[in-house]
Amino acid sequence: MNPNSVDVLLVEDSLHDAELTIRELKKHNMANNLFHVTDGEAALDFIFAMGHFKTNRDIGFPPKLVLLDIQMPKLSGIEVLRAIKTGNRTKLVPVVMLTSSREDPDIATCYDLGANSYIVKPVNFEGFADAIKNLGVYWLLLNQPPVTYT
Amino acid sequence: MRFVMKNNNIQSATRRFSLQHRLPLWICLLLLGTVIACSLISYIGVRNAALQIGSERLMALSGQLSSMFSQSSQNILTATRTAANSEQVAQFLRGDTTMKRQAKAALDKLRPDSTWALVVLLDEGWQPVLRSRNDTVRPRAGFDRLLEQLPTADSASMGKFYRVEQSIYYPVIVPVTYKQKIIGHLLRWKLQTATPKSLEQLSQLMGTKAKLYFGNADGSVWTDLLRQVSFQVPDSTQSRRPFQYKDAEGKAVLAATAPIAHTPWVLAITFSRQIVLDAANRFLRWIILVGLILIIIGICVGWQISRNIILPLNRLTAAAQAIASGERTEPVTVDRNDELGTLAAAFNSMGVQVHQAKQDLEKKVKDRTIQLESANRELESFSYSISHDLRAPLRAIIGFTTILREDHTAHLSDEAKRITAIIKQNTEKMGHLIDDLLAFAKVGRLDIRKTHIDTHEMVHSVINELLPADTGNYIDLVVDALPPISGDRSAIRQVWVNLLSNAIKYSRNQTRQRIEIGSYDLDAQTVFYIKDNGVGFDERYKDKLFKVFQRLHSAQEFEGTGIGLALVEKIISKHSGKVWAESVVDKGSCFYFSLPKEDARAIRINIETMNG
Numbered sequence: 001m002n003p004n005s006v007d008v009l010l011v012e013d014s015l016h017d018a019e020l021t022i023r024e025l026k027k028h029n030m031a032n033n034l035f036h037v038t039d040g041e042a043a044l045d046f047i048f049a050m051g052h053f054k055t056n057r058d059i060g061f062p063p064k065l066v067l068l069d070i071q072m073p074k075l076s077g078i079e080v081l082r083a084i085k086t087g088n089r090t091k092l093v094p095v096v097m098l099t100s101s102r103e104d105p106d107i108a109t110c111y112d113l114g115a116n117s118y119i120v121k122p123v124n125f126e127g128f129a130d131a132i133k134n135l136g137v138y139w140l141l142l143n144q145p146p147v148t149y150t
Numbered sequence: 151m152r153f154v155m156k157n158n159n160i161q162s163a164t165r166r167f168s169l170q171h172r173l174p175l176w177i178c179l180l181l182l183g184t185v186i187a188c189s190l191i192s193y194i195g196v197r198n199a200a201l202q203i204g205s206e207r208l209m210a211l212s213g214q215l216s217s218m219f220s221q222s223s224q225n226i227l228t229a230t231r232t233a234a235n236s237e238q239v240a241q242f243l244r245g246d247t248t249m250k251r252q253a254k255a256a257l258d259k260l261r262p263d264s265t266w267a268l269v270v271l272l273d274e275g276w277q278p279v280l281r282s283r284n285d286t287v288r289p290r291a292g293f294d295r296l297l298e299q300l301p302t303a304d305s306a307s308m309g310k311f312y313r314v315e316q317s318i319y320y321p322v323i324v325p326v327t328y329k330q331k332i333i334g335h336l337l338r339w340k341l342q343t344a345t346p347k348s349l350e351q352l353s354q355l356m357g358t359k360a361k362l363y364f365g366n367a368d369g370s371v372w373t374d375l376l377r378q379v380s381f382q383v384p385d386s387t388q389s390r391r392p393f394q395y396k397d398a399e400g401k402a403v404l405a406a407t408a409p410i411a412h413t414p415w416v417l418a419i420t421f422s423r424q425i426v427l428d429a430a431n432r433f434l435r436w437i438i439l440v441g442l443i444l445i446i447i448g449i450c451v452g453w454q455i456s457r458n459i460i461l462p463l464n465r466l467t468a469a470a471q472a473i474a475s476g477e478r479t480e481p482v483t484v485d486r487n488d489e490l491g492t493l494a495a496a497f498n499s500m501g502v503q504v505h506q507a508k509q510d511l512e513k514k515v516k517d518r519t520i521q522l523e524s525a526n527r528e529l530e531s532f533s534y535s536i537s538h539d540l541r542a543p544l545r546a547i548i549g550f551t552t553i554l555r556e557d558h559t560a561h562l563s564d565e566a567k568r569i570t571a572i573i574k575q576n577t578e579k580m581g582h583l584i585d586d587l588l589a590f591a592k593v594g595r596l597d598i599r600k601t602h603i604d605t606h607e608m609v610h611s612v613i614n615e616l617l618p619a620d621t622g623n624y625i626d627l628v629v630d631a632l633p634p635i636s637g638d639r640s641a642i643r644q645v646w647v648n649l650l651s652n653a654i655k656y657s658r659n660q661t662r663q664r665i666e667i668g669s670y671d672l673d674a675q676t677v678f679y680i681k682d683n684g685v686g687f688d689e690r691y692k693d694k695l696f697k698v699f700q701r702l703h704s705a706q707e708f709e710g711t712g713i714g715l716a717l718v719e720k721i722i723s724k725h726s727g728k729v730w731a732e733s734v735v736d737k738g739s740c741f742y743f744s745l746p747k748e749d750a751r752a753i754r755i756n757i758e759t760m761n762g
Contacts, residue, residue, distance in 0.1 A: 016546035023553070071538055100538040100545070105530065123544050123581035125552040125574075 003046070003053060004061040007033035007140060011043040011080065012098070013072045017121070021067070024132040030140050035063070040075025043068070044083055047090055059089055065139040066095045070106060078106055078113070085114035094139055170460040174452035181448040185441030192437060197430040204404050204426035205392040211356055212408035212419050220411040226322055226340075227306050227412075233260050234324045234336035242280065243273060243326055243334040250280065257282040260338055267319060268339040271326075276335070308413040311342060311364070311371040318342040318373045320415075344375040359422035367409060367416050381418060394423065462490045466497055473501055476508075526595065533588050540584050547577045579711075586713035590698060593720045598638045602748065605632040605678070609667060612646045616654060625654070630668035633676055636748045641721045648714040649680045649741050655708055657684030657738065664738075675727065675744040683738035687731075695731060718743070 008025070012018040018036055025031035037043050044050070047066070049057035066084065070077035077097060084090045096117040097110045107118055119135065122128045233239070233256055242253035257269040261282055269282040309321035322338040342364060344352070352362055363381050365372035372381035380398065392406040402423040409416050462484040469482045481501065484494035551574045555567065562570070609632060617625065635642075650665075657663045666681040687695070687702045694700040696719035699712040715729075722729045722743045733739030 014542055014546070016549065017542065020545070020549040020553075100541045105534065121541075121545060123541050123548065123584075124578050125545075125548045128545060128549065 003035065003057045005033055006035045006061075006063045007065065008035070008136075009043065009046060009063040009066045010034060010036045011038075011040065011066065011072070011077065012036065012069045013038050014069070017069070020125075020128065021132050024129050025136050028133055028136060030136040040072050040077065040080040043080050044075065047084060047093070048087065062090060062093045064094070064145055065135075066093055067135070068095055068097055070097055070099045070110075078109060081110060081113050081115055092145075094143070094145070096135060096139065168460070169463075170453075170456045173456035173459075174449050177448045177452035178445060181441075181445045185437075185444060189434065189437045189441055193430060193434045196433045197427055200427055200430045201404070204421055205406070207357075208392050208404060208406040208419055208421055211360075212406045212417065215362070215417055215419070216408035216410050219415075219417060220413065223308050223410065223413050227308065227324065230260065230322050230336060230338055231306055231324045233257075234326045239271065239326055239336065240328050240333065243271065244328060253280055254282070257336075260336075265341040265343055266338060267341050268337075270337045270339075272335040272337060274332070274334055279334070308415070310366045310368075310414045311373065313371050313378055316377060318371060318378055342373055342375065349375060356419060357421070357425075359425045361403075361420045363418040363420070365416050365418065367414050369416075372418075395420070459490065462486070462494060466494060469497065469501065473504055529591070529595070533591055537584060537588050541581060544577050544581050544584075548574055548581075551577070583711050586711045586717075587698075590713050590717055590720070593641065593644075593717055593724070596638070596641060596721075596724065598641070598724050600636045601639055602634060603637055603639060603642055604634050605669075606634075608643055609646055609650075612643065612650055616647070616651055624663070625657075626662065626664040628664075628666045628668075630666075632667070632669050632678065634748055635676060635745045637725050637745060638721075641724070642745075645718050645721050645743065648718050649743075652714060652741070653680050653682035653684065655684075655710070656686075656703075657682040660684060671747070672744060674747055676747050677742055677744045679740055679742045681738065681740040686733040686735045686737055686739045688735055689733055692731060692733070696729060 008031070010018060010021060012021065015038070018038075022031050022034060022036065025034060035046065037046060042052070043066075046053050046057065047059075047062060049059045068077045068080055081095055081097065084093055084095055091114070094116045095114075096119060097115045098119050098121055100121050110118055117135075119131055122131060236256050238249045238252035238256050242249040253271065257271060257280060260266065260269045270278045271280040273279045306324035307322075309323060311318050311320050313319075318341070319339045320342055322340065324336050325332045326334040326336055353360060356362065361374060363372050363374050363379065365381060372379050392404055395403050395405045397403050397420065403420040404423050404426055405418055405420040407416050407418045462482070465482045465484065481498040482494050484491050551570050555562070555570050555574075559567070606629075609629060613627065613629075617627075650667075653665045654663070657665065660683055662683075664683045667679070668681075669676055669678045671677070685703070691702055695702065696715045698716040700716075701710060701712040703710075719729050722745070725745055727743055727745040729741070729743045731739055731741045
């Protein structure tokens with residue numbers, strides 16, 4: 001896959017959650033250009049074309065959507081979000097925060113930092129599947145991204 | 151009634167004075183009363199004594215003067231009698247005209263000074279036969295009138311006073327006898343007068359402002375020895391006792407009369423009452439002066455005493471107020487060994503104690519707050535971890551079980567499908583349990599933010615949410631008018647949701663579901679109730695009703711986690727209310743909860759906040 005034509009960047013440490021997410025997006029034909037990283041550091045490397053992606057990525061081609069889990073080892077989702085939203089060339093990238101908990105004290109922080117959505121992953125599968133499908137439809141098909149990056 | 155009110159007014163008026171003013175005021179009033187009473191009593195005593203002394207002196211003086219004048223009139227009579235019985239006079243009266251010159255000389259001798267106005271010799275028929283020279287009686291008409299007054303006494307006597315023009319005269323009559331036989335009378339007229347010098351002597355004898363009067367015993371003529379005066383003895387029977395009297399000038403006088411023996415005269419002495427009472431009045435002035443000085447001293451002493459009490463009291467009050475308003479104060483210095491000093495010392499040690507206690511308390515509260523905050527933070531992160539970390543595996547279980555059923559359905563036997571369904575169902579239940587448990591824990595930490603709640607509107611909105619109009623389930627729903635209350639909006643809404651959904655759930659097997667919602671007042675609380683005709687519960691277990699995870703029905707019969715009523719209980723008790731329930735198995739149950747009545751003040755504050 002060409003790392004410069006990624007539609008969805010999934011940042012998720014739980015492989016099972018990732019699998020369920022990808023399956024659901026695939027079901028609706030929205031996972032063709034999906035790239036999955038399992039921690040915050042890799043996510044930042046990808047977005048800012050650094051480290052492992054230094055040679056094969058151009059920062060001028062960001063993903064259309066970043067699905068960002070909050071609870072992750074090393075760099076948390078909040079820190080990744082802050083980096084994206086403060087980066088001059090990345091601040092317009094839509095970021096949807098994913099969390100397992102309604103009790104998360106960081107909802108307000110996420111919106112403060114410029115998160116575009118905040119989704120609580122339902123426990124039951126039907127709910128979860130619906131949420132992922134709706135997300136994909138909305139951000140990849142309905143939403144018109146800013147013109148600055150194409 | 152009016153008197154009582156007035157009395158109260160007086161009391162409140164005195165109370166309005168501070169202690170510092172009240173003490174001198176009372177001392178002043180007390181001294182004033184004492185001084186007035188003492189002055190009055192002693193003044194009356196002194197005055198009566200003065201009057202008594204004056205009266206006694208008056209009596210003594212009048213007696214003395216009376217006997218003195220009586221003596222002098224006796225002397226006059228004796229002298230006159232001697233002259234009357236001289237040989238020349240007798241011979242002349244017997245007709246010896248040669249003796250006329252000698253007789254006349256004898257008569258002239260009876261006029262030793264000009265106050266002796268006239269001497270007349272009368273014959274047996276009381277006709278004047280010889281008289282002395284008459285050049286001293288002025289005017290002439292007065293002399294003629296003296297001649298016309300012919301006394302008729304046979305024995306030697308002093309006559310009554312007669313007024314002639316401006317002068318007062320009295321006669322002295324003695325019979326002229328020859329061989330024991332009265333052959334005529336000798337009559338002398340004397341002007342009743344005194345020289346200013348002799349009057350002054352008399353005055354000195356009697357005392358200042360004393361006056362001497364002479365008069366006839368029948369009260370007809372009175373003289374002060376210079377001219378005729380009007381003088382009245384008020385009652386002749388009292389004439390031997392002093393009496394009070396207003397003289398011609400309107401001045402009060404003390405008077406006494408005394409008859410002069412051997413004469414038809416009375417003498418009267420008057421003392422000016424003012425002079426008699428002079429000593430008493432001087433005494434009164436003195437006592438008033440002394441009283442005033444005493445009162446002034448009393449006020450000063452009272453002021454000083456009250457100041458001595460009030461100043462330390464004021465300092466203590468200020469310090470107490472400072473402590474009351476939470477300030478730290480310096481110890482109050484009251485350098486004395488009396489009760490106030492003890493009070494100040496006690497107060498100071500109390501202040502220290504209070505300060506110490508306050509500091510201890512503050513420190514304790516601070517420590518506890520820190521502990522609580524950290525516990526709270528721990529609990530929050532604990533809740534968060536539970537919800538996050540417990541939910542993630544559950545999602546995976548459900549997710550992959552679903553994938554198994556969907557993607558590999560061809561490889562699964564019916565039994566395997568049934569088992570995957572059970573796995574999924576139980577995992578979902580686990581998810582609900584976690585959610586409810588978290589909700590319950592959250593209510594425990596909930597800060598109640600009271601606002602005005604329109605109960606009626608809230609209940610209807612909950613009903614609409616739980617029973618959408620198109621469900622087709624027919625329920626008899628009776629909702630009374632429900633009073634507004636104040637409470638935490640979302641928490642109270644949760645209470646209604648839980649209780650109503652329970653009522654719906656546990657009555658759903660009835661052919662005709664019936665739910666009643668109403669309220670009534672109980673003391674200062676409003677009690678709401680939700681009554682259903684459902685399966686009810688055994689009242690023996692009602693203690694367990696409101697406990698977490700305690701259920702009286704199996705999950706097969708009625709789904710649920712056992713959190714709902716525990717949540718209700720927690721929310722209501724956080725609102726200072728109570729929850730209870732009554733039930734008959736298979737007949738239905740009734741759940742009650744009480745909340746404090748909304749007070750008007752809270753509503754007003756809410757309205758102000760909303761307007762503000």
